[in-house]
Amino acid sequence: MTDALHAPGGETLVRSPLVIMALRPDGFEAVWAVAGLSRGWLEWRSGDAHGDAHGDARMDAFGMTPQSAHVLRVRADGLPTGADVQVRAVTVSVADPAVRHVSAWKIVRLLDGSAESARIAVWNDTHQRDDTIRALDAQTPSVDLLVWNGDLCNDWTTPDRFADTVLSPAQRDISAGRPLEVLIGNHDVRGDWAFRLQEYVATRDARPFSAARIGPVACVFLHTGEDKPDAHPTFRGRVAFEPLRAEQAQWLREATARPEIRDAPYRLVFCHIPLRWVDEVPADYDREGYDWFSRMSRDAWHDALVAWGAQLVVSGHTHEPALIPADQEFPYAQVVAGGPDLDASSAEAATWIDIQADRGSLRLTMRTLDGAVRITEALPPLAKTASALLRG
Known part of the structure; x- marks a missing residue:
C-alpha cells in the first residue's frame, strides 16, 4: 500500500488542510476536501502526567466509515476533557485502496470551561x-x-x-x-x-x-x-x-x-x-x-x-x-x-x-x-x- 497523494484519475486525492471545527470539551469535528470518492477516518493521541492516550474516530451517524466524493467529515468524541490532543486524517480512495493520504499531525486544544483565561x-x-x-x-x-x-x-x-x-x-x-x-x-x-x-x-x-x-x-x-x-x-x-x-x-x-x-x-x-x-x-x-x-x-x-x-x-x-x-x-x-x-x-x-x-x-x-x-x-x-x- 502506497502513501500516495493522487486519486486514480490523476488529480490530488486530498484538496484541503484538515480543518478543525465544532470544538467541545471532549471532542471536535474535522472536515477536509477530497477530489474523488474516498473514505476517511481520524487518529488521535495525547499524553500527560497520567500517561498516554490514543484512539481513532471512523464512524458516521449511520455506522458507515465516512465517505464522500467531495468532502469528508468525522466527529471525534470521548477525548480527554480539556486536553491538548494531536490528530491526523487518513484518506483512502474507494476506487483504488492502494491510493491513500495521511495528513500531518495537528495539535488541538479542547475547550476547558474551568480555565482561568x-x-x-x-x-x-x-x-x-x-x-x-x-x-x-x-x-x-x-x-x-x-x-x-x-x-x-x-x-x-x-x-x-x-x-x-x-x-x-x-x-x-x-x-x-x-x-x-x-x-x-x-x-x-x-x-x-x-x-x-x-x-x-x-x-x-x-x-x-x-x-x-x-x-x-x-x-x-x-x-x-x-x-x-x-x-x-x-x-x-x-x-x-x-x-x-x-x-x-x-x-x-x-x-x-x-x-x-x-x-x-x-x-x-x-x-x-x-x-x-x-x-x-x-x-x-x-x-x-x-x-x-x-x-x-x-x-x-x-x-x-x-x-x-x-x-x-x-x-x-x-x-x-x-x-x-x-x-x-x-x-x-x-x-x-x-x-x-x-x-x-x-x-x-x-x-x-x-x-x-x-x-x-x-x-x-x-x-x-x-x-x-x-x-x-x-x-x-x-x-x-x-x-x-x-x-x-
Missing part, C-alpha cells in the same frame, strides 16, 4: 478576498477559537467553490492553532448552490446555532438569516429563516439555562447581522432596501438575551465599524466590525477582533490590517446568578 479572534465579511485572508491569517495569533462571523463568500453560483472558500481560503490552513467556528452570513445563503454549504461547515449539534464555554467566557452563536423577509421575491421561496429565528428563541432559553452558560463571568453573543444599529430607520424592501440590523432576530431573541445577562453582541455585515453602548432598553452593547478591503484606509477596510478574558476583565480590541486600533471595549465579570449563589 480565554482568547478568541473574530474575522468577518471576507467575501472570498484572498489578499485580505492572507493578511488576516498573518496577523491573527493562536487562539482558543477563531470565529469566522459570516459572509465568507459573495454567493454560491457554482458548486465548485466551497472547498477553496471554506476549507483552504487563499490556500491557507486557517485552523492551524485556531479551531474554527463558522457562522452563516446573509451572503452565505445566496445562490443556487447555497444549500450545500452545510456539507462543509460542522457545528456542535448539527444546527447553525450553538453555545460553548471557553474558560470564563460563555459564547452563544446565532444565525441571523437574510437581510430581507423570507417572502421577498429575490429569494424565490428558497429560504425559511423566520421559523429558524423562532426555533433559536426557544433554544436560547434552554441553552442559557445550562449551568456552565448561565453562570459564566462573561456572556457574549456572536451573529453576522447586528441586533442594533446606529440608524434604525425601517428598510424599504420594495425599493431595494435591506436590513442594516436584524430587527426580526432582535424581536425574537431580545427577552432571552436580557434574561440571561448578555453583555455584548459581536457582528459584521455593515462593513462599517461601530460600538453601540449598552443602555436601559438594551443592556447589551453591540460591536460591529469592518469590511473586506485590504487597504486600511478604505471605507470598508477589513478588521479583526481580539478578545482576551481573565478573572479581572474581558478586553475587546478591533484592529485594521495596518495594526491601527479602531475600537476597544472592556467588560467586568458578572456575579453568579442568585440560584448558583444559593447552591454555594
Whole structure:
C-alpha cells in the first residue's frame, strides 16, 4: 500500500488542510476536501502526567466509515476533557485502496470551561478576498477559537467553490492553532448552490446555532438569516429563516439555562447581522432596501438575551465599524466590525477582533490590517446568578 497523494484519475486525492471545527470539551469535528470518492477516518493521541492516550474516530451517524466524493467529515468524541490532543486524517480512495493520504499531525486544544483565561479572534465579511485572508491569517495569533462571523463568500453560483472558500481560503490552513467556528452570513445563503454549504461547515449539534464555554467566557452563536423577509421575491421561496429565528428563541432559553452558560463571568453573543444599529430607520424592501440590523432576530431573541445577562453582541455585515453602548432598553452593547478591503484606509477596510478574558476583565480590541486600533471595549465579570449563589 502506497502513501500516495493522487486519486486514480490523476488529480490530488486530498484538496484541503484538515480543518478543525465544532470544538467541545471532549471532542471536535474535522472536515477536509477530497477530489474523488474516498473514505476517511481520524487518529488521535495525547499524553500527560497520567500517561498516554490514543484512539481513532471512523464512524458516521449511520455506522458507515465516512465517505464522500467531495468532502469528508468525522466527529471525534470521548477525548480527554480539556486536553491538548494531536490528530491526523487518513484518506483512502474507494476506487483504488492502494491510493491513500495521511495528513500531518495537528495539535488541538479542547475547550476547558474551568480555565482561568480565554482568547478568541473574530474575522468577518471576507467575501472570498484572498489578499485580505492572507493578511488576516498573518496577523491573527493562536487562539482558543477563531470565529469566522459570516459572509465568507459573495454567493454560491457554482458548486465548485466551497472547498477553496471554506476549507483552504487563499490556500491557507486557517485552523492551524485556531479551531474554527463558522457562522452563516446573509451572503452565505445566496445562490443556487447555497444549500450545500452545510456539507462543509460542522457545528456542535448539527444546527447553525450553538453555545460553548471557553474558560470564563460563555459564547452563544446565532444565525441571523437574510437581510430581507423570507417572502421577498429575490429569494424565490428558497429560504425559511423566520421559523429558524423562532426555533433559536426557544433554544436560547434552554441553552442559557445550562449551568456552565448561565453562570459564566462573561456572556457574549456572536451573529453576522447586528441586533442594533446606529440608524434604525425601517428598510424599504420594495425599493431595494435591506436590513442594516436584524430587527426580526432582535424581536425574537431580545427577552432571552436580557434574561440571561448578555453583555455584548459581536457582528459584521455593515462593513462599517461601530460600538453601540449598552443602555436601559438594551443592556447589551453591540460591536460591529469592518469590511473586506485590504487597504486600511478604505471605507470598508477589513478588521479583526481580539478578545482576551481573565478573572479581572474581558478586553475587546478591533484592529485594521495596518495594526491601527479602531475600537476597544472592556467588560467586568458578572456575579453568579442568585440560584448558583444559593447552591454555594
